Amino acid sequence: MGQDQNPDGKPPAQATLHEVRTAENSAAYLLPKLESMKESNPSLKLLDVGCGSGTISLSFAKLIPDGHVTGVDVNANILPRSRANAETAGVKNIEFQQGSIYELPFADETFDITCCHQVLIHIGNPWDALREMLRVTKRGGIVAAREGDxxxxxIWPELPGLGKFHKLMAGLMSAGGGTPTSGRQLFSWALKAGAEPSEVTLSYSTWSYHTLSERKICSQGLCDQLRGGGMREKALKFRLGTENDFEEMAKAWEEWAERDDASLAMLHGEILVQK
Amino acid sequence: MGQDQNPDGKPPAQATLHEVRTAENSAAYLLPKLESMKESNPSLKLLDVGCGSGTISLSFAKLIPDGHVTGVDVNANILPRSRANAETAGVKNIEFQQGSIYELPFADETFDITCCHQVLIHIGNPWDALREMLRVTKRGGIVAAREGDxxxxxIWPELPGLGKFHKLMAGLMSAGGGTPTSGRQLFSWALKAGAEPSEVTLSYSTWSYHTLSERKICSQGLCDQLRGGGMREKALKFRLGTENDFEEMAKAWEEWAERDDASLAMLHGEILVQK
Known part of the structure; x- marks a missing residue:
């Protein structure tokens, strides 16, 4: 999902966390299918919906050098950063534009692969989004989604501030109309979007932070958000916590980063829908 | 963990669930290390602690044809089945014997690899078990453990009977002295067993049932246990549910197996400890 560029031009706090994402670490479930489709059609057209700052999109573009990637995000403010990331990576076969997942600015059957990552978890009618993703996908193409559960x-260790943080995040997702248990519901949403059971392939995978460098990236990103990012503003607006609570949570993340035995993991649901 | 052979000689109810386990689907985190150790020493000695009916042990034995596998289980009643499974698979470089994870019947530094799967989650002092596993492992060898969290x-869909079942299982684990959140605690237990942080590698992986055949195996195995297995007896003994509750849970598992959109997934923690 989109992130705002800070006024001072620095990358937004979330970027530290989100920009480690690539097709390889966040869409491994899709890559065998992409590779087999590429064999018969090297000029695949791929749409990445809710592309944010575009690191996943641009790694897809590297995988299909004779193809083309379009990244779409509802938040136009993030797009200069997405384009800068693509330029830094030297990736040319990519473009970014503003658009809503509910009303994608493309004709029917435009793309071979339409995918999203950590987007449906934040929105109110994910089945409508999947139906719209199916609309812009060619017959014989694939719609793919990976969402956290x-x-x-x-989380280990079980510090009280981290328990509070977990509740805050679930509260923010729900307050924004999202679904914290998205991972387990993806298959049912695909059916609600019109897919037949035989057209949907489900898998689960894991994502975790546990090495020292991963813990530092995670802790720093979350502390930045708790002490000054957009998440803090939203949480205050929805009365999901006080400034003291946020400071307790940030201190807990700092303690967590220092612990040799600390880790954070989550299950992700994944679907491939054959159109 | 061990399972009793039924008096009529049929495989125990749990076997349906447990005997799909192999080194490939249950110890993938260990295999690259095993392969690299095998290159320098093809005659690796591997100990599988809490081997149960031995399907993981015998698939390890196939991977090290010039090596040797020992399977140990605290429950001597399961061992005829373990031996029969090895014989059916035509695996010769394996033996099974009775023994406790707290007091392994082997000299110090006997094995190159000592591993367990879904064992520490059921016992009261998992760090003592890891210390004992380290004792019987050679210097330069590996202790490996994978445990569910x-x-x-x-689980999807969220049927009330499945929610009750989840609480029953957590209650059974705790009543038996086990730790339902074992996966996330493995690293801390390795430190408590005497390992240095730099000697421990942590990872997480997923395990799930969601295809029709997987759902049938899972549902049938759990229904058998709820309607007549040892789990039911234990649950009645610890007053964790009534016969009506167990029937409600079994019916919910039957409904779950029929649902196209149903799935069950869980995170597993994994550690490799370099001795």
């Missing part, structure tokens, strides 16, 4: 979040 | 269990 926030209720499976698994 | 039951609090991350992720």
């Amino acid at each position: 926030y209720e499976t979040e698994c | 039951y609090e991350t269990e992720c």
Whole structure:
């Protein structure tokens, strides 16, 4: 999902966390299918919906050098950063534009692959989004989605501030109309979007932070958000916590980063829908 | 963990669930290390602790044809089945014997690899078990453990009987002295067993049932246990449910197996400890 560029031009706090994402670490479930489709059609057209700052999109573009990637995000403010990231990476076969997942600015059957990552978890009618993703996908193409299942979040050690943070995040997702248990519901949403059961392939995978460098990236990103990012503003607006609460949570993340035995993991649901 | 052979000689109810386990689907985190150790020493000695009916042990034995596998289980009653499974598979480089994870019947530094799967989650002092596993492992060898994190269990659809079942299982684990959140605690237990942080590698992986055949195996195995297995007896003994509750849970598992959109997934923690 989109992130705002800070007024001072620095990358937004979330970027530290989100820009480690690539097709390889966040869409591994889709890559065998993409590779087999590429064999018969090297000029695949791929749409990445809710592309944010575009690191996943541009790694897809590297995988299909004779193809083309379009990244779309509802938040136009993030797009200069997406384009800058693509330029820094030297990726040319890509473009970014503003658009809503509910009303994608493309004709029917435009793309071979239409995918999203951590987008449906934040929105109110994910089945409508999947139906719209199916609309812009060619017959014989694929719609792919990977979404966290926030209720499976698994944190050690069990510091009270981290428990509060978990509740804050679930509260923010729900307050925004999202679904914390998205991962487990993806298959049912695909059916609600009109797919037949035989057209949907489900899988689960894991994502975790546990090495020292991963813990530092995670802790720093979350502390930045708790002490000054957009998440803090939203949480205050929805009365999901006080400034003291946020400081307790940030201190807990700092303590967590220092612990050798600390880790954070979560299950992700994944679907491939054959159109 | 061990399972009793039924008096009529049929495989125990749990076997349906447990005997799909192999080194490939249950110890993938260990295989690259095993392969690299095998290159320099093809005659690796591997100990599988809490081997149960031995399907993981015998698939390890196939991977090290010039090596040797020993399977140990605290429950001597399961061992005829373990031996029969090895014989059926035509695996010769394996033996099974009775023994406790707290007091392994082997000299110091006997094995190159000592591993367990879904064992520490059931016992009271998992760090003592890891210390004992380290004792019987050679210097330069590896201790490996993979354990579920039951609090991350992720079930769809959310039928009330399945919610009750989740609580029953967590209650049974705790009543038996086990730790439902084992997956996330493995690293800390390795430190408590005497390992240095730099000697421990942590990872997480997923395990799930969602295809029709997987759902049938899972549902049938759990229904058998709820309607007549040892789990039911234990649950009645610890007053964790009534016969009506167990029937409600079994019916919910039957309904779950029929649903196209149904799935069950769980996070597993994994450690490799370099001795």
